Structure formats: C-alpha cells, structure tokens
Amino acid sequence: MTVVTDLAPATETEVAAILSECHARRRPVRILGGGTRVENRTLGEPLSLSRLSGVVTYSPGEMTLIARPGTPLPQILAMLAAENQTLAFEPPDMRAILGRSGTPTLGGMVAANAGGPRRILAGACRDHLLGVRFVDGQGRILKNGGRVMKNVTGLDLSKLLAGSHGTLGVLTEVALKTLPLSPARTTLAFPGVDDTTALRIFTAALSTPYDVSGAAHVGGTAYLRIEGLDGQRAYRRDRLLALLAEYRPEVVDDAPWDAIRDVTHFVGGGPLWRILCRPTDAPGLCAGLRAMGGDCSLDWGGGLIWYRGPGHPRALAPHATLIRRADAVGPAFPPLPGAVARIQDGLRRSFDPAGILNPGLMASDATGA
Amino acid sequence: MTIAMPAPDAQVIAQRPQIVAALRAVLPADAVIDDPHETRAYECDALTAYRCPPLAVVLPRTTAEVAAAMRVSHGLGVPVVPRGAGTSLAGGALPTADCVILGTMRLNAFLDIDLANRYVRVQSGVTNLSVSAELEPLGFFYAPDPSSQLACTIAGNIAMNSGGAHCLKYGVTTNNLLGATVVLTTGEIIELGGPEPGPAGLDLLGVLCGSEGQLGVVTEATLRILPRPEGARPVLIGFDSPEVAGECVANIIRSGVLPVAIEYMDEPCLRAVESFAKAGYPDCPAVLIVEVEGSKAEIDDQIARIRAIADALNPVEFRESRNADESLAIWKGRKSAFGAMGRLGDYICLDGTVPVGQLPHTLRRIGELSRQHGLEVANVFHAGDGNMHPLILFDANTPGDLARAEAFGADILRLCVEVGGCLTGEHGVGVEKRDLMGDQYDPDDLAIQMQVKDVFDPGWLLNPAKVFPLEASAAHRAHTAPLAAAE
Numbered sequence: 001m002t003v004v005t006d007l008a009p010a011t012e013t014e015v016a017a018i019l020s021e022c023h024a025r026r027r028p029v030r031i032l033g034g035g036t037r038v039e040n041r042t043l044g045e046p047l048s049l050s051r052l053s054g055v056v057t058y059s060p061g062e063m064t065l066i067a068r069p070g071t072p073l074p075q076i077l078a079m080l081a082a083e084n085q086t087l088a089f090e091p092p093d094m095r096a097i098l099g100r101s102g103t104p105t106l107g108g109m110v111a112a113n114a115g116g117p118r119r120i121l122a123g124a125c126r127d128h129l130l131g132v133r134f135v136d137g138q139g140r141i142l143k144n145g146g147r148v149m150k151n152v153t154g155l156d157l158s159k160l161l162a163g164s165h166g167t168l169g170v171l172t173e174v175a176l177k178t179l180p181l182s183p184a185r186t187t188l189a190f191p192g193v194d195d196t197t198a199l200r201i202f203t204a205a206l207s208t209p210y211d212v213s214g215a216a217h218v219g220g221t222a223y224l225r226i227e228g229l230d231g232q233r234a235y236r237r238d239r240l241l242a243l244l245a246e247y248r249p250e251v252v253d254d255a256p257w258d259a260i261r262d263v264t265h266f267v268g269g270g271p272l273w274r275i276l277c278r279p280t281d282a283p284g285l286c287a288g289l290r291a292m293g294g295d296c297s298l299d300w301g302g303g304l305i306w307y308r309g310p311g312h313p314r315a316l317a318p319h320a321t322l323i324r325r326a327d328a329v330g331p332a333f334p335p336l337p338g339a340v341a342r343i344q345d346g347l348r349r350s351f352d353p354a355g356i357l358n359p360g361l362m363a364s365d366a367t368g369a
Numbered sequence: 370m371t372i373a374m375p376a377p378d379a380q381v382i383a384q385r386p387q388i389v390a391a392l393r394a395v396l397p398a399d400a401v402i403d404d405p406h407e408t409r410a411y412e413c414d415a416l417t418a419y420r421c422p423p424l425a426v427v428l429p430r431t432t433a434e435v436a437a438a439m440r441v442s443h444g445l446g447v448p449v450v451p452r453g454a455g456t457s458l459a460g461g462a463l464p465t466a467d468c469v470i471l472g473t474m475r476l477n478a479f480l481d482i483d484l485a486n487r488y489v490r491v492q493s494g495v496t497n498l499s500v501s502a503e504l505e506p507l508g509f510f511y512a513p514d515p516s517s518q519l520a521c522t523i524a525g526n527i528a529m530n531s532g533g534a535h536c537l538k539y540g541v542t543t544n545n546l547l548g549a550t551v552v553l554t555t556g557e558i559i560e561l562g563g564p565e566p567g568p569a570g571l572d573l574l575g576v577l578c579g580s581e582g583q584l585g586v587v588t589e590a591t592l593r594i595l596p597r598p599e600g601a602r603p604v605l606i607g608f609d610s611p612e613v614a615g616e617c618v619a620n621i622i623r624s625g626v627l628p629v630a631i632e633y634m635d636e637p638c639l640r641a642v643e644s645f646a647k648a649g650y651p652d653c654p655a656v657l658i659v660e661v662e663g664s665k666a667e668i669d670d671q672i673a674r675i676r677a678i679a680d681a682l683n684p685v686e687f688r689e690s691r692n693a694d695e696s697l698a699i700w701k702g703r704k705s706a707f708g709a710m711g712r713l714g715d716y717i718c719l720d721g722t723v724p725v726g727q728l729p730h731t732l733r734r735i736g737e738l739s740r741q742h743g744l745e746v747a748n749v750f751h752a753g754d755g756n757m758h759p760l761i762l763f764d765a766n767t768p769g770d771l772a773r774a775e776a777f778g779a780d781i782l783r784l785c786v787e788v789g790g791c792l793t794g795e796h797g798v799g800v801e802k803r804d805l806m807g808d809q810y811d812p813d814d815l816a817i818q819m820q821v822k823d824v825f826d827p828g829w830l831l832n833p834a835k836v837f838p839l840e841a842s843a844a845h846r847a848h849t850a851p852l853a854a855a856e
C-alpha cells in the first residue's frame with residue numbers, strides 16, 4: 001500500500017524546502033517511511049519519504065552502507081546478503097503486529113532504533129549508526145558523524161536521532177556499519193519451562209564466552225541461538241548442551257527466530273506493550289503482568305518483555321511503551337523524570353522550534369501519544 | 370603556542386578568595402585546593418605543550434559533593450573544567466586561569482557488581498584497568514581498553530568515548546555504557562539510562578558519551594561487562610608494501626572472520642620499535658598484528674582462514690604465536706611503540722579516521738606531506754577500523770618546530786576528512802582540533818551541536834574553549850545568550 005500524500009520529496013533539497021515552508025507557516029507534518037511503525041496518532045500532513053530512496057554507497061570491504069531513508073529494508077538486506085553481510089542488530093518487521101501493509105524502510109528503522117534478538121550480542125541500531133544527514137524543523141540541512149567506524153568529532157547527534165521517531169528531524173541519508181552474516185545458526189530449545197527457569201538458562205548461557213546471539217522465551221519454550229563459523233557453532237553447541245543439561249535442551253534446526261524478532265505470537269488481540277527491564281527482574285514482572293490478565297514473552301535474555309493484554313503495565317514496570325494501542329488509553333511513551341523531560345523538551349525545541357515534526361509523538365507529558 | 374585560549378574573566382579572578390571560601394563552606398577541608406604550588410599539578414593534561422594553572426581545584430568524593438561544588442560555581446558564574454586522570458591527548462582537560470578544576474580521582478568506589486545482569490556500577494573516577502582487574506577473578510571483563518588504561522578513568526573514557534585495540538569486535542565506550550549519573554551545571558542530579566537495555570525517551574546518554582565535559586559532570590556509571598574469552602592468539606604478518614597490507618585488511622574483513630584487533634605499523638615505526646624493544650619484527654615496510662579469540666579449535670580455524678588470505682598476497686612473513694610467550698613477543702613491539710617513538714624525540718600523536726579502503730592512499734599522501742614539511746612521521750594504528758595514529762616527530766627546543774609539526778598535523782587531519790574520514794577517532798577534539806572543526810562541519814552542523822550544549826549548559830560554564838572554534842562559539846553565544854536571558 002502506498003500512502004497518498006502531496007508531500008513526497010525526492011531529494012534532500014526538496015525536504016528542506018518543504019520543512020522551511022512548514023516551519024514558517026507552523027504547519028505540522030507526520031513523517032512516513034513505509035508507514036509501518038508506531039501508532040499513527042500524531043497530527044499533521046503526511047510527509048512521505050518513499051521517493052527519497054536508494055543506496056548511495058555500499059563497500060563490503062569497509063563494512064559500510066550509506067543509503068537514503070525511503071529505501072526498502074528487504075532490498076537492503078538482500079543486497080547485503082549477496083556479500084555475506086547483514087545489519088547485525090537484526091531489524092524487526094513490525095507489520096504483522098501493527099496490522100499494517102507498508103514496506104519497512106531504512107529511515108523508519110533508524111528513527112525507531114529498532115533491533116531484534118541479536119541486541120544482546122550486537123547492540124541496537126544506534127550502535128551501528130555511523131552518521132546521518134537530516135533536515136531539522138526549520139529546514140536546515142544538517143549532518144553528524146560520518147561513514148567511518150570510529151569517530152568522536154564533536155557531539156554525537158546520530159545517537160539522538162536514532163530512536164527519536166522523527167521528532168528531531170527528517171533523516172535524508174544514513175550510514176550504517178555492516179557485519180559478516182553468520183553462515184548458519186543452531187538453536188537450543190528448552191520446552192516447557194516457566195519464566196524463572198528461562199531466566200536461569202539465559203543467565204547461565206550469557207555468562208559464557210560462546211557469543212549467544214539470541215535468548216528468548218515464547219509460548220513456554222526458551223530458546224538460545226548460536227552463530228559463527230561451522231566449527232565454532234558445533235563447539236559452542238556442545239559446551240552449552242553440557243552446561244545446561246539439567247534443563248533438557250533439544251537441538252532444533254527450524255527455530256522461529258524471525259517470528260520471535262517480529263513478535264508474531266502476539267499478532268492481533270488487544271494492546272501490546274514493550275517493556276525494558278533488568279533481566280533478573282523479568283520473572284517477577286511477568287508474574288505481575290500475567291495476573292493483570294494478559295500474556296508475556298521474553299527476549300534479550302530477559303531484558304525485553306512483550307506484554308499483550310489489558311491493564312496498565314506501567315504500574316509494575318515504568319519503562320513500558322505502548323506499541324499497539326487497540327483500546328488502551330494514556331500516553332504511548334513512558335513518562336520521564338522532571339529534569340530529563342526538561343532536557344528532552346529543550347532539545348526538541350532546538351531541533352524543531354515551531355513543533356511541526358510529528359507533534360504529539362514521544363511527548364514526555366501525560367497528554368501526548 | 371598556536372592554539373589561542375580566550376582571555377580569562379577578570380571579574381572571576383578578582384573574586385578568587387570568595388569563590389574558594391564558598392567552595393570550602395560546602396566541601397570537606399581537604400577537597401578544595403587553592404595553593405598555587407598545588408594547583409600547578411593540574412595545569413595540563415597529556416597535551417603538555419599547553420599549560421595554565423587553574424583558579425582552584427576541587428576533589429569531591431561523592432555525587433552530592435560534586436553537586437554542591439557545581440551549585441557554588443554556577444551561583445558565582447565560575448567556569449568548571451572536569452578532569453579525570455589528565456591523560457587526554459587533545460587538551461580536553463586543559464584549565465583556564467578563571468576556572469575551577471573538578472577532579473574525579475577520589476570518586477573511586479565500586480558500587481555494585483551484578484554478574485547475573487552483566488553490569489557493574491562504579492564511581493566515575495575509577496581507572497579503566499581497575500574495572501577489568503576487579504572482574505578478572507569473576508571471569509568477566511570491561512571491553513574498551515585504551516592503551517592508557519592503567520591511568521585513565523571511566524569519567525575520561527565516557528567524556529571522550531574512548532576506544533582501544535579490541536574495539537573492532539567489542540565497540541568503543543558508547544557501545545558498552547548502560548547508564549550514568551550526571552550533575553548538571555546547576556547542581557541538579559540526573560540519571561540517564563540504567564541497567565535496562567535502552568532509554569525511555571531520547572538517547573541522552575548517547576549524546577553525553579563523547580561530549581568532552583561539555584554537557585554535565587559524570588559521577589557514576591553503569592558499564593556492560595562481558596564473559597572473558599577462552600583464549601586469544603595474535604599473528605604477525607609482514608608485507609613489502611603498505612598497499613598490500615591495506616588490501617589484506619580489507620580482505621580479512623570481507624571474509625567473515627571478525628578478529629578482535631587488526632593493528633598496523635609502518636617502516637619508521639618498526640625501525641624505532643626494533644632499536645628500543647628488540648621485538649624481533651621482520652624488516653619490511655608494513656606489519657599487521659591480527660588477534661583472534663575463542664577456544665583453541667576456534668582460534669586454529671580463524672587463523673587458517675587469515676593465513677589463506679595473507680598467503681594469496683605474498684607476505685614477507687607470517688608468524689603465528691604458538692604459546693603465551695610468543696604472543697607477548699608479537700604484542701611487545703606494538704605496545705611499546707609510543708614509548709619507542711618518545712625516545713626519538715618529541716612527537717604529536719594524531720588520531721584521524723579514514724575509510725579502510727583509503728588507507729593505502731592516505732599513507733602515501735602522508736609520506737608526501739612528510740617530505741613537504743620536512744618532518745618525520747611514523748604510523749601505528751588500528752587498521753581494522755581505519756583509526757590512524759600518525760606520530761609527527763619534532764624538537765620542542767627548536768623554535769618554530771612545534772608550529773611546523775602542528776601545521777603538518779592539520780594537513781594530515783584535513784586529508785582524513787577529504788578522503789571521507791574524520792578529525793578524531795578516539796582522542797577527542799579538545800583544544801587541539803577545535804579550530805579544524807570547520808573543515809569537517811558546516812556552520813549549521815556546528816550550530817546544532819552548540820544548541821544541544823545550550824540546553825544542557827545554558828551559561829556555557831562547563832569546559833570552556835574546547836570542541837567548538839572560538840569565533841563560532843562567540844558568534845553563537847552573542848546571538849543566543851540574550852535570548853536565553855530574556856526567557
């Protein structure tokens with residue numbers, strides 16, 4: 001589905017012209033990548049980035065990709081896979097849980113700082129973001145960072161832009177680090193374990209040097225993923241099998257990592273929350289959440305809880321974001337402590353003085369979405 | 370002296386006794402130093418060509434004491450320069466005559482070691498090495514490992530977003546930092562991040578890391594820790610041209626093997642190292658040290674792949690370590706490189722990064738610039754990520770030599786930017802690269818960074834005259850300060 005909009009710039013200059021005009025007229029815009037992410041409650045005229053698309057440079061020997069924000073993510077991943085590389089943070093595809101049909105884009109991925117199960121080993125999108133070009137809320141064309149792996153030149157605004165959900169600027173080009181694609185993966189499955197046991201398994205496995213690249217608990221089964229060169233995988237598998245023998249592991253070939261990444265077990269059926277916590281707090285939180293009447297799954301070794309169900313998870317876990325609203329009420333993003341909220345608001349005013357970029361989204365007060 | 374510092378604020382200097390008294394009123398007696406003999410010890414960091422004793426020094430032990438000191442300096446309008454161990458090579462901790470140095474060396478407590486959640490919580494003045502030393506018996510380590518790790522502090526590492534030899538695999542400080550307690554200029558205390566994996570709102574921790582003391586004073590930090598690898602083994606590969614060595618680096622990276630480190634040394638560096646450390650390196654134009662980690666079988670497998678890649682390029686030598694002693698021998702020369710260069714005379718250590726594919730071209734151009742400027746240069750650096758460390762040799766006692774070395778350095782850094790890289794990969798801008806920022810960033814790019822500073826530190830009291838070119842920051846302040854005052 002292509003979103004129909006009059007604002008569909010094909011170049012960075014056009015983005016700048018549109019935003020400086022919108023700034024002057026105080027006319028808000030709603031930024032759309034592929035239109036696949038975070039609830040669209042924000043006001044404003046749709047600004048589509050689907051035409052601002054394409055790869056600028058891809059150099060596998062330098063592990064660097066530079067591309068425009070509207071580039072479809074599947075196209076990027078296919079191009080990288082042809083060189084045996086990938087985006088190591090494993091960007092998820094949220095279409096199924098959000099009930100949308102657009103194409104996920106590179107810009108949307110960065111704006112949401114999206115990352116999948118490999119987060120525990122490889123970090124989040126922001127850890128792989130080398131630099132950005134963007135247009136701020138006044139229509140200024142800006143850049144930060146660059147295309148090299150190590151760069152401490154000036155303030156690191158790329159980190160701010162990653163996960164800013166379009167509230168600080170419209171990304172016009174992103175530079176990302178690519179990494180070797182593991183030739184294959186092996187999964188250990190632990191069927192019939194509860195949250196507490198799953199956490200024990202995760203803690204034991206993540207305290208080994210075997211580069212566990214996935215630790216999730218879905219539908220009563222805990223999963224551990226091992227990647228690496230052939231010899232490495234076999235060795236690591238055997239060591240983990242021995243270490244975790246008491247939990248009766250099974251080696252499986254067709255483990256549902258893509259489904260875990262995309263949270264497809266919680267497609268449809270009410271509000272969906274994403275809760276970040278200290279891993280060892282996860283079993284207790286899950287018990288509380290289940291008591292509210294919904295269901296939970298774990299990823300990131302327990303650091304990420306998905307909760308589908310009724311109630312207000314923030315009463316238990318302050319760090320809860322509402323990903324799918326359904327009939328839930330209240331702000332989608334967690335409230336921030338006073339001084340931090342003041343800084344965040346101050347930054348938004350600096351980047352977007354007229355408040356035209358995705359207004360209402362990511363608001364730190366209780367009124368916005 | 371070619372780097373200008375602004376004239377100190379005479380009003381602040383005139384208030385010195387009142388400032389010291391106000392600090393004494395809120396801090397323990399031994400935490401405030403104003404004896405000029407003692408403040409002298411803080412007059413410079415590792416960029417020793419630039420020195421200036423501060424007005425006073427405070428050495429707090431707790432976040433509350435830091436906050437108290439900040440409230441006083443904020444109230445009296447006194448600039449504050451945070452300082453860790455003073456190992457900055459960029460003059461990041463260089464005082465001004467009207468500033469209070471806020472030293473974090475007494476903030477040296479370990480607060481929490483949480484193995485189940487794989488993090489440690491420390492006060493920010495602990496040294497980098499002490500974190501890993503504390504964790505070693507527990508089977509864990511803290512990954513960023515700057516060469517200065519024996520001395521440098523976590524506070525300095527966070528401020529500079531420091532890297533190390535092993536960051537090719539493990540990332541730099543920002544990738545290993547989970548949370549921080551920060552005291553703002555006003556004395557307000559905020560918590561950013563935490564043990565949970567991600568921020569609640571904007572990634573403020575991400576912009577704090579690497580902000581060179583411009584945004585707030587870090588007093589505590591939560592650091593991600595990792596299980597120690599089973600083993601590690603280096604190989605040494607000699608090539609008869611820098612170009613081929615560069616090709617080898619790119620081919621290794623492309624192959625899917627991910628070494629923890631790929632270090633490069635060129636001929637002048639090898640010569641200095643050989644006469645100083647007798648490391649027994651081959652006599653050739655370029656040497657790579659590549660280190661891989663894992664179990665014995667994993668290491669064998671990875672080294673076999675690296676050997677195949679190197680063999681295809683006809684190396685002068687491929688030396689694989691067979692035991693711990695041989696590993697030490699391979700690393701010995703690399704680790705003593707800075708010391709070896711130091712014996713040849715004074716040097717400036719640069720830190721630009723270039724895209725890995727541009728390494729051969731950049732090395733060739735640096736050679737040409739060296740002849741042009743009539744100064745010798747040696748290269749020893751992290752090749753896997755293109756972070757170069759050209760060392761320019763000069764004689765501090767020869768009038769004009771420092772200025773010539775700085776001009777040569779500036780040319781090299783401009784070259785790094787020109788080929789798609791940046792001015793600094795891990796040492797920071799400080800005062801050293803401050804005036805080159807305009808070569809990498811357009812005025813608006815700098816303006817937005819300064820606007821971020823405005824939000825955290827509206828009065829610009831923190832670490833003055835660093836990072837932003839003086840004219841740019843003066844113009845920006847002339848424009849924004851009246852607006853802020855009117856609000």
Ligand SMILES: Cc1cc2nc3c(=O)[nH]c(=O)nc-3n(C[C@H](O)[C@H](O)[C@H](O)COP(=O)(O)OP(=O)(O)OC[C@H]3O[C@@H](n4cnc5c(N)ncnc54)[C@H](O)[C@@H]3O)c2cc1C
Pocket residue numbers: 414415450451452453454455456457458460461462473493514515516517520521522523524525526527528529530531532533534581582583585586587588707795796797832
């Ligand atoms: C021989 C040698 C080798 C080196 N090798 C490396 C290397 O391999 N990799 C690398 O990245 N660097 C390296 N460095 C540079 C230096 O060691 C790092 O920049 C280090 O992180 C500085 O730490 P420090 O504690 O000495 O900080 P300082 O030098 O005291 O200060 C550095 C900066 O941090 C700020 N700061 C200090 N404390 C705080 C605080 N509490 N809150 C906010 N800001 C603060 C200061 O204002 C200053 O801007 C090396 C330096 C030397 C001398």
